[in-house]
Amino acid sequence: MSILVYISNVNGKIKKQSLELTSYASAMSKSTALDVCGVVIGDIEDSALDELGKYGMGKILKAVDAQFNNRVNRVYTRIVEQAARQLNAQYILFPDNNEGKAIAPRLSARMSAGFVPQVMGMPNSYEPFVVSKRAFTGKALARVEVQTKVKILSPMFNSFGLIEFPKELLIEAFTPEIDEPHSRLNIINRNLNEGTISLADAEIVVSGGRGMKSGEHFSMLEALSATLGGAVACSRPVADAGWRPADEHVGQTGKIIAPNIYFAIGISGAIQHVAGVSGAKCIVAINSDPEAPIFDVADYGMVGDAFKIVPELIEAFKAH
Ligand code: FAD
Numbered sequence: 361m362s363i364l365v366y367i368s369n370v371n372g373k374i375k376k377q378s379l380e381l382t383s384y385a386s387a388m389s390k391s392t393a394l395d396v397c398g399v400v401i402g403d404i405e406d407s408a409l410d411e412l413g414k415y416g417m418g419k420i421l422k423a424v425d426a427q428f429n430n431r432v433n434r435v436y437t438r439i440v441e442q443a444a445r446q447l448n449a450q451y452i453l454f455p456d457n458n459e460g461k462a463i464a465p466r467l468s469a470r471m472s473a474g475f476v477p478q479v480m481g482m483p484n485s486y487e488p489f490v491v492s493k494r495a496f497t498g499k500a501l502a503r504v505e506v507q508t509k510v511k512i513l514s515p516m517f518n519s520f521g522l523i524e525f526p527k528e529l530l531i532e533a534f535t536p537e538i539d540e541p542h543s544r545l546n547i548i549n550r551n552l553n554e555g556t557i558s559l560a561d562a563e564i565v566v567s568g569g570r571g572m573k574s575g576e577h578f579s580m581l582e583a584l585s586a587t588l589g590g591a592v593a594c595s596r597p598v599a600d601a602g603w604r605p606a607d608e609h610v611g612q613t614g615k616i617i618a619p620n621i622y623f624a625i626g627i628s629g630a631i632q633h634v635a636g637v638s639g640a641k642c643i644v645a646i647n648s649d650p651e652a653p654i655f656d657v658a659d660y661g662m663v664g665d666a667f668k669i670v671p672e673l674i675e676a677f678k679a680h
Pocket residue numbers: 568569570571572594595596597598609610611612613614625626627628629630631632633636646647648649652664665666667
């Protein structure tokens with residue numbers, strides 16, 4: 361019996377989120393004595409998977425076939441289901457991102473397995489199985505009991521951390537039975553630019569709001585983000601105005617992120633925005649209005665004009 365971790369294959373690489381999920385599964389295995397296994401789909405070199413052993417994965421099934429390189433959710437769901445049945449998985453872990461949100465509920469329906477998204481921290485107990493999850497856009501924690509035999513969880517990124525549990529990793533080829541002809545599959549291309557840090561993976565996020573006045577001024581935030589090795593995000597009105605791509609918008613209706621440092625620049629701090637970043641370890645706010653609500657949730661605040669402060673910050677960070 362096992363704990364199965366869904367490993368995201370991002371253009372032949374794995375991300376920190378998968379390592380953290382593996383650490384989480386390894387910590388669960390200390391209490392359950394279950395094996396930690398994984399499944400990865402699409403072309404990926406064995407060497408790209410080696411690091412999973414460092415975080416406690418003993419075995420991974422690798423479903424490599426050119427037709428699987430583009431994610432088709434219903435096909436991926438069936439591949440994970442077959443892997444889960446082969447490994448007799450009692451728990452199946454997904455990242456709490458768009459990929460997990462697309463596959464986990466489908467799998468939950470196919471396997472009649474209870475699904476808990478947005479899990480915070482380790483399970484509270486195993487018999488009965490109780491785990492805490494974010495509720496009311498992060499304002500509360502709900503304790504949820506799952507009574508089905510197989511349980512599916514999406515722990516939130518950066519809520520657990522990376523802990524090493526060194527193991528020898530066995531990589532096994534896996535050939536799922538997919539009867540659907542390839543031509544009938546909807547292809548969704550995953551064109552992540554090489555070298556770009558995705559918002560979900562970024563440890564530092566530089567985010568701009570309507571106070572940045574226009575899309576062009578975001579070049580300043582891109583420069584700050586590049587200096588710090590982070591990613592750029594924005595508030596919803598910024599995405600609605602087309603100043604930034606829609607997938608950068610964070611908040612209640614956007615992405616929920618938990619970076620180590622979140623810079624909120626020219627962002628008022630509306631409740632719907634803060635709902636997406638309340639898991640950040642440290643919030644740094646820059647706002648010209650000392651009464652802006654963002655200062656109520658910020659760990660560090662700078663009252664002043666972002667157009668003056670941001671270039672000074674870039675120079676200061678470059679100098680160190
Ligand atoms: P504003 O509220 O206009 O704030 C701009 C800030 O910039 C102000 O505080 C101002 O003092 C400051 N500023 C101006 N000039 C400067 C300067 N030169 N230097 C420094 N600071 C300056 N919003 C989200 O972000 N995410 C969501 O997911 C989301 N979901 C929503 C869901 C619902 C159902 C609803 C009703 C709303 C939602 N909103 C969401 C919108 C939200 O309520 C706010 O309207 C929005 O977050 C405000 O964006 P903002 O802070 O960029 O703009």
